[in-house]
Amino acid sequence: MTTIPHSLFPGAVFPAVAQTQAAALLAVQFQLGQSERLPPADLRALQFRQIGALVAHIDRCVPHYGLSLRKAGLRPGQPITAEAWARVPILGRAQVQQAGAALHATELPRGHGQIGEATTSGTSGRPVRLRKTTLWQFYWQCFALRQEIWQRRDLSAAAMTIARDDALGPGEPTGRLRRLPDWGGPVALVYPTGPGLMQDYRAPVAELADTLAREQPAYLSTFPSLLLELLRSGVRPAGLRQVHTMGEALSDATRALCLERWGVPIADVYSSAEAGIIAAPCAEHGQYHVNAESVLLEVLHPDGSACAPGETGQVVLTPLHNFAMPLLRYAIDDMAEVGPPCRCGRTLPVLARIPGRARGMLVLASGERRFPYYGHNALMQVDAIVQHQVVQTGYDEVELRLVVKRPLTAAEEEPLRRAAMAALGPPFKVRLSYRDEIARGPGGKYAEFYSELSGAGAGVG
Numbered sequence: 146m147t148t149i150p151h152s153l154f155p156g157a158v159f160p161a162v163a164q165t166q167a168a169a170l171l172a173v174q175f176q177l178g179q180s181e182r183l184p185p186a187d188l189r190a191l192q193f194r195q196i197g198a199l200v201a202h203i204d205r206c207v208p209h210y211g212l213s214l215r216k217a218g219l220r221p222g223q224p225i226t227a228e229a230w231a232r233v234p235i236l237g238r239a240q241v242q243q244a245g246a247a248l249h250a251t252e253l254p255r256g257h258g259q260i261g262e263a264t265t266s267g268t269s270g271r272p273v274r275l276r277k278t279t280l281w282q283f284y285w286q287c288f289a290l291r292q293e294i295w296q297r298r299d300l301s302a303a304a305m306t307i308a309r310d311d312a313l314g315p316g317e318p319t320g321r322l323r324r325l326p327d328w329g330g331p332v333a334l335v336y337p338t339g340p341g342l343m344q345d346y347r348a349p350v351a352e353l354a355d356t357l358a359r360e361q362p363a364y365l366s367t368f369p370s371l372l373l374e375l376l377r378s379g380v381r382p383a384g385l386r387q388v389h390t391m392g393e394a395l396s397d398a399t400r401a402l403c404l405e406r407w408g409v410p411i412a413d414v415y416s417s418a419e420a421g422i423i424a425a426p427c428a429e430h431g432q433y434h435v436n437a438e439s440v441l442l443e444v445l446h447p448d449g450s451a452c453a454p455g456e457t458g459q460v461v462l463t464p465l466h467n468f469a470m471p472l473l474r475y476a477i478d479d480m481a482e483v484g485p486p487c488r489c490g491r492t493l494p495v496l497a498r499i500p501g502r503a504r505g506m507l508v509l510a511s512g513e514r515r516f517p518y519y520g521h522n523a524l525m526q527v528d529a530i531v532q533h534q535v536v537q538t539g540y541d542e543v544e545l546r547l548v549v550k551r552p553l554t555a556a557e558e559e560p561l562r563r564a565a566m567a568a569l570g571p572p573f574k575v576r577l578s579y580r581d582e583i584a585r586g587p588g589g590k591y592a593e594f595y596s597e598l599s600g601a602g603a604g605v606g
């Protein structure tokens with residue numbers, strides 16, 4: 146038995162690795178079951194204690210931060226105060242890219258395991274290169290398991306995943322359906338589960354729809370943009386009980402369409418390569434619970450003050466367990482709306498909505514930014530639309546890119562344009578353009594909206 150290093154809980158133990166990984170996962174679950182109901186002030190104190198350990202580590206062996214933490218008033222070995230913490234500079238994505246190895250710890254505390262590399266994927270322009278440890282990976286699994294426990298899905302049923310399938314052999318057709326004995330991941334390590342199905346997102350949508358109709362899985366996991374294509378494909382999967390989405394911002398319109406066409410709810414998980422599983426949906430009330438034992442999440446106004454429930458601001462993250470590449474107050478370029486305390490009894494911080502990337506904001510000539518409403522519902526009414534992407538191309542111009550099954554009639558085009566112009570408001574003109582496809586990034590994702598005017602990194606990867 147060895148103590149889990151830098152656990153929020155003193156005396157947490159790893160019962161000697163491999164054969165007992167399941168036991169370690171369950172031991173941490175037991176603790177998480179208690180911490181998720183702690184008074185918020187107690188949880189915050191535990192987070193600051195953990196950040197204290199991280200700050201002492203940074204002071205010893207992460208060159209990038211230099212004297213900035215001491216200047217903010219953080220003294221290694223002394224308790225962190227909220228006032229000093231608010232003075233710690235925000236770390237931007239571009240800074241992380243520039244810092245390179247200066248953000249890498251030159252040594253690791255005992256017990257954090259091996260260092261692995263990863264990169265961010267998805268809708269962002271240039272990827273961020275990351276370092277992680279075995280311990281960090283273990284915590285990722287702990288929070289993946291907690292989310293599963295919260296959802297109380299029927300583990301004996303079949304679950305299908307549509308994502309990038311890295312296990313396909315070289316030369317194997319990307320569309321091949323793989324049959325798996327179980328759901329995989331931490332849940333199958335701990336509990337017996339029903340069969341799993343894995344299909345790569347690069348398979349044609351018609352083929353993915355066929356698989357859904359034929360195999361009738363109870364659960365489907367995929368990205369919101371791909372779910373939308375499936376909803377539009379006309380497939381009506383029998384036996385489906387829930388859709389699980391991740392990887393991109395999920396719009397309210399897609400949620401509504403899923404209920405309307407398939408009659409099933411969506412459980413959406415907020416995660417990122419930089420911070421792991423950041424928040425997971427409450428099974429009772431649908432809003433997101435932040436995994437506060439894994440990440441300190443702040444939602445901030447442009448002036449740096451904290452947002453109150455009902456307010457939307459910039460997400461700033463401090464992952465608590467990555468000692469290989471510590472990110473303090475990392476601005477991930479996402480926006481979120483703070484939610485009121487949840488009635489389920491869990492005291493973890495709440496996010497009501499995660500509208501998505503800050504790049505996904507409309508930029509006005511005044512420099513102001515606002516959420517893009519572009520008549521999403523009108524787009525949903527036209528069944529011939531397979532994919533759409535909305536791009537701000539000028540201070541008064543938005544392009545509506547469409548991939549269609551057949552040419553749209555003028556009677557179909559006009560309401561789309563009108564709805565988009567009404568939703569965007571003046572001075573925006575809307576131009577329709579047709580594409581053969583809207584290319585997805587290397588991880589299979591794409592941004593439904595982006596602005597070409599939002600500065601660096603605006604390209605869609």
Ligand SMILES: [Zn+2]
Pocket residue numbers: 427428429430434487488489490491
């Ligand atoms: Zn809840």
